[in-house]
Amino acid sequence: MKAVGIIAEYNPFHNGHLYHLNKVKEMFPDDVIVVVLGGNFTQRGETSIINKWDKAEIVLKHGADIVIELPYPFATQSADFFAKGSIQILKEMKISKIVFGSESNDSNQLTTTAKLQLNSKEYQSLIKKYLDQGINYKTAQSKALKTLTNISIDTPNDILGISYIKEIIKQNADIEPITIKRTNDYHDNNINEDITSATSIREAIKNNVEIKNTVPKETYEKLNNNNIFSIDDYFHILKYQILTNIDSLDKFQTVDEGIENRIKKYITSSKSLNELISKIKTKRYTYNKIRRMLTHIMCNFTKEEANIFKDITYLRILGFSEKGKTYLNSIKKQINLPFVTNFNKNNDKMLDLEFRTTCVYASILDESEKTKLIEMEYKNSPIRINKNGF
Numbered sequence: 001m002k003a004v005g006i007i008a009e010y011n012p013f014h015n016g017h018l019y020h021l022n023k024v025k026e027m028f029p030d031d032v033i034v035v036v037l038g039g040n041f042t043q044r045g046e047t048s049i050i051n052k053w054d055k056a057e058i059v060l061k062h063g064a065d066i067v068i069e070l071p072y073p074f075a076t077q078s079a080d081f082f083a084k085g086s087i088q089i090l091k092e093m094k095i096s097k098i099v100f101g102s103e104s105n106d107s108n109q110l111t112t113t114a115k116l117q118l119n120s121k122e123y124q125s126l127i128k129k130y131l132d133q134g135i136n137y138k139t140a141q142s143k144a145l146k147t148l149t150n151i152s153i154d155t156p157n158d159i160l161g162i163s164y165i166k167e168i169i170k171q172n173a174d175i176e177p178i179t180i181k182r183t184n185d186y187h188d189n190n191i192n193e194d195i196t197s198a199t200s201i202r203e204a205i206k207n208n209v210e211i212k213n214t215v216p217k218e219t220y221e222k223l224n225n226n227n228i229f230s231i232d233d234y235f236h237i238l239k240y241q242i243l244t245n246i247d248s249l250d251k252f253q254t255v256d257e258g259i260e261n262r263i264k265k266y267i268t269s270s271k272s273l274n275e276l277i278s279k280i281k282t283k284r285y286t287y288n289k290i291r292r293m294l295t296h297i298m299c300n301f302t303k304e305e306a307n308i309f310k311d312i313t314y315l316r317i318l319g320f321s322e323k324g325k326t327y328l329n330s331i332k333k334q335i336n337l338p339f340v341t342n343f344n345k346n347n348d349k350m351l352d353l354e355f356r357t358t359c360v361y362a363s364i365l366d367e368s369e370k371t372k373l374i375e376m377e378y379k380n381s382p383i384r385i386n387k388n389g390f
Helices: 015-027 050-059 079-092 105-119 121-132 136-148 156-170 198-206 217-225 232-244 259-266 273-280 287-298 303-308 322-334 350-361 365-381
Strands: 003-008 032-038 066-070 097-102 174-183 315-321 383-385
Touching: 003 015, 003 079, 003 383, 015 032, 015 097, 015 174, 032 050, 032 079, 032 322, 050 066, 050 217, 050 315, 050 383, 066 079, 066 322, 079 156, 097 156, 105 136, 105 156, 105 174, 121 136, 156 174, 232 273, 232 287, 273 287, 303 350, 315 322, 350 365
Parallel strands: 003 032, 003 097, 032 066, 097 174, 315 383
Antiparallel strands: 066 315
């Protein structure tokens, strides 16, 4: 039995994601589909508008066979670290292929670029040169690549795909990268058709614009049955964290290069998250990098913890199908990391961090919903989906 991997956040799971999942099933109809899923906080420093358990249930009902949580220390950091944790999980799960969306849909070019980034001293020298000019890392990468190859790769899925391929190479993983052409413009914040970006859907929800035609009915039902919120709604919690740690902000992960001084300067006068970000932003810091940084402060994720959490320490199964269960049984003797299905039976510091971040995520809900979500963290067993999708 073979397995194919998908890495995703599903914020939320929409028609484009469904297209991707269906293409994977069409390409590899006999393979088990293993999804590594970013949880309640995302790589862009956002909160997920649907909690991780509901996201796992939705994707299982649409054909995924195993859903494994990507732990917070990997799910909320740069593309390279996000990729490191994801590929570690997929390698451990013995998958033979990874399929990801790509703007260029050129896996050979992405592989060539990944090897250049890993092996070229000239490339690394150019990165340093551009960083010294005050340019952010993402732009420095793009400029260095353009200088050396006259190739421009600056779209998010391609950049993330390169990070996946670099980690496959670094981890000596026997995984083949396969691309699927991205079907929509990631820049578009407007809903113009049935397949659109997650960003545009979140923006539409915020502005009370109907999104029913852009998502599967299971997603739409979850959105209608849950409180909808975003990272902006946590600003009062973030502000409290900053003010109570005002003289030690640099202890938090990704708070580097003196930016804590700008945070100190503007936190009291800022009335919203967007206002704070706009005031502290410089050309060295992308909008997403600042959001990640502020999320780390809000969740009390420190550099000391980050230094401990260099590698995945467990495999947390959020759910599986009957086919997925059969696959898990077939590989369990080959797995080096422990499977986590019951929070109480484990003693893992990374898992403790996951619980803490869930408590932060749930903190703005009403008391009954807050209690329910927190209790799910240690009471829930993996979701089980039968062949009929229920």
